[in-house]
Amino acid sequence: MSCFNSFGMTIRVFTLLALLFAFPLFADSLVVASRGGVYNDTLKKTIITPFYTETDIYISLRSHNDRLLSERELTIDHDWDVIEMPETLAITACEGGVIRILEVSNVLKPIGDFSAEQDFAPRTIRKCSVAHQYVTTLIAFDEQAFGDRPPKRIDDFFNVTDFPGKRGLEKKPDTLLEWALLAQGVPTQQVYPLLSTERGIDLALKKLDDIYQHIVWWQDAREARELLLSGEVTMSSGYDSELAPLVKHLPFSTINDGKLRVPFVWAISSQSVRIQNAKKFITYATLPIPMSKLAKSRFAHPTRYTAIKTENKNNRQFRTSTEGTRILIQDSDWFVATKSIRQEKFKKWLKEKLLTFNDGG
Known part of the structure; x- marks a missing residue:
């Protein structure tokens, strides 16, 4: 066998291996767009990494400026699957078909005897989004x-x-x-x-x-x-x-x-083709423990009552609406x-x- 044939065979082997490793990553992956900076570091630590450990779904984290983010920007071609945004933007984005309708019963996990709707603050669960923190x-x-x-x-x-x-x-x-x-x-x-x-x-x-x-x-x-x-x-x-x-x-x-x-919400882009993975992420991110960990790290406030109770057990200085x-x-x-x-x-x-x-x- 000539050196050229040997070289060609090596290239084909490496290409095949690359495809084999890349395919599961593509099949079980997700792109999440959030506020960037230190916040994204905290998000990665409290939700992204634990979610990957539990599901083997790899997440690529993108950044956007939530104060400049607009419905028009959401319509531009991008690879975002799940987007964190102010609830006010989610309302107009939902009306414009820019984000997908959420089937709440299939996304939010009830805790104990409470339904998901009972466990969240009023008006935080909407047609196309669910608020996870204030x-x-x-x-x-x-x-x-x-x-x-x-x-x-x-x-x-x-x-x-x-x-x-x-x-x-x-x-x-x-x-x-x-x-x-x-x-x-x-x-x-x-x-x-x-x-x-x-x-x-x-x-x-x-x-x-x-x-x-x-x-x-x-x-x-x-x-x-x-x-x-x-x-x-x-x-x-x-x-x-x-x-x-x-x-x-x-x-x-x-x-x-x-x-x-x-209120800041999670929503799924209408351009996403990884719908099931996106729903799995929102399900995990809105569970009481992940939600409370993220909120505590950012001095924010959870929207879920069981998340507030979870956090108050460990942090008596956590800010709640009982401050008077x-x-x-x-x-x-x-x-x-x-x-x-x-x-x-x-x-x-x-x-x-x-x-x-x-x-x-």
Whole structure:
């Protein structure tokens, strides 16, 4: 046999071996798209790796920016099977056929005597998605700036007389409007009904007038932490996962009052061809123990009652709705329905404030 024939045979053998090893990987694999960064590292540790150990389904983890993710981006050709996204996006994506309808009875596993529907918080199970955690937006402050009289209520964020200093705020109307109404004494159950009217939005924006000249706007979640560390602001809004390390290791605290919890969901892309594996993943990721481990690692809050009970057994400091302060769960349906008018009103308010401020008003 010539060396060329021997070489050709070797190539064919290696090719055959590659195909044999690749086929099971292709057959039992899955692509999950999530928020990226440190979060994906935590997701891999608490859910991805244990899921692979239990099922032998290999997962490739992709990253997206959940604050920039849109329904249009979801329609672009990609290899995503399971996608984590804000519930508000899942609502419009479901209506547009971008994500698949979930057969809840075949996906969510009941625990004990409770059905899956009974075990999840209200409105977290939808036609095309299931919420697995709440990401919390809250206020953090510099303890050294306020001494023995720290801010305790969301009202104090708007009170620059008794609690002086700059305020860090994300440059969008989300959360700001809710906080502005809470600061005026509007009960939590009336916040979204009132914000469904132009009068309610105008009332909230008028409250923001009180602190406009003290606001330092931020657009990237990491900026909130940097503003506090630098001393440029004495208080700032932010996401719990970004602010938690600050509060844990440095002289910073958070205001428990006025926390806004935003539901994040699992959904299956309409482009996915690995439907059964995708369903298996969501089944596993929404079990109480995996759900509580992920939430605990990210200082988030589970949507499943048995997951909360599981976590509370091991962590008495886990944040729950029994804190005795005002907590809002974002109304995703309201959020979708009022998105245009909120953004329009907020942009108009910003423009008017900028003109007034530049004129010396």
